[in-house]
Amino acid sequence: MSLATEFNKGVIRDNPLFRLGLGFCPALAITTSIENGLGMGAAVTGVLVASNVAISAMRNIIPDNVRIPTYIVIIATFVTMVDQLMHAFTPALYASLGIFIPLIVVNCIILGRAEAFANKNTIVPSIFDGLGMGAGFTLALVLVCTFREVLGAGTFLGMPVIPGDTPVLLMILPPGAFITLGCLLGALNKFQKKTA
Amino acid sequence: MQEYLIIVVSAVLVSNIVLSQFLGICPFLGVSKKLSASLGMSGAVSFVLVLAGTITWTVQTYLLAPLGLGYLQTIAFILIIASLVQFVEMVLKKFSPPLYKALGIFLPLITTNCAVLGVAIINIQQEYTLGKVLVHSMSHAAGFTLALVLMSGIRERLEDADVPESMKGTPIALVTAALMSMAFLGFSGLI
Numbered sequence: 001m002s003l004a005t006e007f008n009k010g011v012i013r014d015n016p017l018f019r020l021g022l023g024f025c026p027a028l029a030i031t032t033s034i035e036n037g038l039g040m041g042a043a044v045t046g047v048l049v050a051s052n053v054a055i056s057a058m059r060n061i062i063p064d065n066v067r068i069p070t071y072i073v074i075i076a077t078f079v080t081m082v083d084q085l086m087h088a089f090t091p092a093l094y095a096s097l098g099i100f101i102p103l104i105v106v107n108c109i110i111l112g113r114a115e116a117f118a119n120k121n122t123i124v125p126s127i128f129d130g131l132g133m134g135a136g137f138t139l140a141l142v143l144v145c146t147f148r149e150v151l152g153a154g155t156f157l158g159m160p161v162i163p164g165d166t167p168v169l170l171m172i173l174p175p176g177a178f179i180t181l182g183c184l185l186g187a188l189n190k191f192q193k194k195t196a
Numbered sequence: 197m198q199e200y201l202i203i204v205v206s207a208v209l210v211s212n213i214v215l216s217q218f219l220g221i222c223p224f225l226g227v228s229k230k231l232s233a234s235l236g237m238s239g240a241v242s243f244v245l246v247l248a249g250t251i252t253w254t255v256q257t258y259l260l261a262p263l264g265l266g267y268l269q270t271i272a273f274i275l276i277i278a279s280l281v282q283f284v285e286m287v288l289k290k291f292s293p294p295l296y297k298a299l300g301i302f303l304p305l306i307t308t309n310c311a312v313l314g315v316a317i318i319n320i321q322q323e324y325t326l327g328k329v330l331v332h333s334m335s336h337a338a339g340f341t342l343a344l345v346l347m348s349g350i351r352e353r354l355e356d357a358d359v360p361e362s363m364k365g366t367p368i369a370l371v372t373a374a375l376m377s378m379a380f381l382g383f384s385g386l387i
Contacts, residue, residue: 021366024225025310029218069278072307076271084267099317102270106310108222174216175378182363182370189362 003128010132017140018188022108026100027141028177034157037145039093041138043082043101048110049130050078055118056126062119071114072105079104109137147180148172200331202387207335209383213311214343215376220311224344225369227302234348240299242337244284244306245315248277249333252316253326273316278307311340346376 016022026044030036054074055062062070083101086094094101104110113133118126149155152171154162170176211217214224220241227237252273260266285303288296306312315336319329350372359368 024221025218028221069275072274072278073271076274080267080270083270099314099321102317103219103310103314105270105274106308106313108308111308170378173381174218175374175381177218178370178374178377182367182374185370186360186363186367189367193362 003125006125006128007132007135010129010134010136011139012136014133015136015140016109016112016133017137018185020109020112022112023137024181025103026107027144028174028181030097030100031141031144031148031177031180032172033096033149033153034142034145035093036096037141038138039086039090040097040100041134041141043086043097044104044107044109044137045131045134046082047075047078047104048113048134049127050081051075051110052113052118052126052130053123054078055114056121056123059119067119068111068115071111075110075114076105109133144177144180144184147184148176152176200328203328203332204335206387207332208339208342209380210386212339212343212380213315213336214340215373215380217314219314220309220340223302223305223309224347224373225366228344228347228351228369231345231348231352234344236298237302238337238341238344240302241306241309241311241340242334244277244281244303245312245337245340246330246333247284248273248280248312249315249319249329250326251280252276253319253324253329256320269317269320273313274307277312277316281307311336343376347373350376 010016014020017024017027023044026040030040051071051074055071058070058074079102082104086097086101113129117129121129146156148171149157150161151168152173154160154164154167168176171180207213213219214221223237223241227233255272255276256269260268260272265272281303285296288299288303315333319332322328322332324332347369351369354368354372363371
């Protein structure tokens with residue numbers, strides 16, 4: 001498979017959030033503004049690429065029966081690095097993502113790619129796999145964020161887009177997250193059936 | 197006393213771990229199709245959650261904080277949770293085979309359940325004392341159980357409902373969760 005295919009599969013065909021159903025927790029929790037979505041997407045992509053590289057490089061050294069604990073420690077190390085970097089350079093974003101940055105450790109996308117891809121492939125395809133999955137996840141997050149921010153706060157990336165001052169507050173509150181993601185998944189199912 | 201009561205009410209109802217903090221969504225959507233499975237899952241999660249909450253707090257307070265190793269928090273906590281899950285699995289297998297059989301398949305999944313790590317981190321962030329950590333962890337376990345059991349009750353009924361083809365499965369489960377979450381918003385006036 002070419003490198004472009006490795007990248008593309010994560011964006012559309014095997015989109016981690018919409019197609020594989022992984023990473024629901026952050027997709028529901030932090031998608032109140034597009035900025036949060038981009039920040040979270042970037043953090044997850046960073047950890048994903050780094051852990052894919054490390055795991056792929058060490059795939060012949062790690063004994064098979066302790067591989068899951070090893071992966072978790074590797075992932076936790078990179079999450080800690082991202083956590084410290086964001087704390088230092090983007091304090092506002094760090095505050096609004098809060099607890100969900102350390103929780104990237106238990107994001108199933110990262111462990112899933114380690115197990116399904118990085119431990120069977122060489123380093124370069126693993127980088128592209130990580131980039132593609134990360135891009136697909138970011139895209140999905142931004143899509144959910146767009147609906148919630150535009151409808152719930154009446155803004156797009158902070159700029160007011162809906163005139164008047166009564167946006168649908170519910171969309172920013174927790175129920176809005178469930179409704180948006182549920183309806184998006186339903187709409188994608190419908191769309192896919194039509195094209196198939 | 198009042199402080200503890202506020203922790204309980206807020207953790208179980210007002211900021212329910214699943215419906216308003218979005219922790220533990222995977223088991224919430226994954227094992228809520230049958231009431232019996234959801235009871236097993238909540239049992240296993242509650243058990244590990246309370247144990248892990250207490251142990252991570254102890255490690256943080258008496259080991260990491262005095263040594264200035266706060267940055268190792270994430271790594272230390274996930275290692276504690278993973279080994280705890282493994283340990284609980286072995287103990288149950290040896291001493292209570294029936295319980296092991298009932299919880300068995302759910303136990304390995306708990307390591308990557310963000311509710312466990314999430315509550316452990318919240319315990320530290322709120323700077324709770326040991327007593328509060330216990331109450332807080334138990335309340336969140338109760339909140340998780342409540343949400344999961346309610347959800348599985350609704351989903352057993354949804355099986356017979358006439359749901360549009362493209363909404364079947366996860367989409368309708370998410371919309372159901374939205375309505376539950378809306379109902380739980382009504383508790384926000386309690387504290």
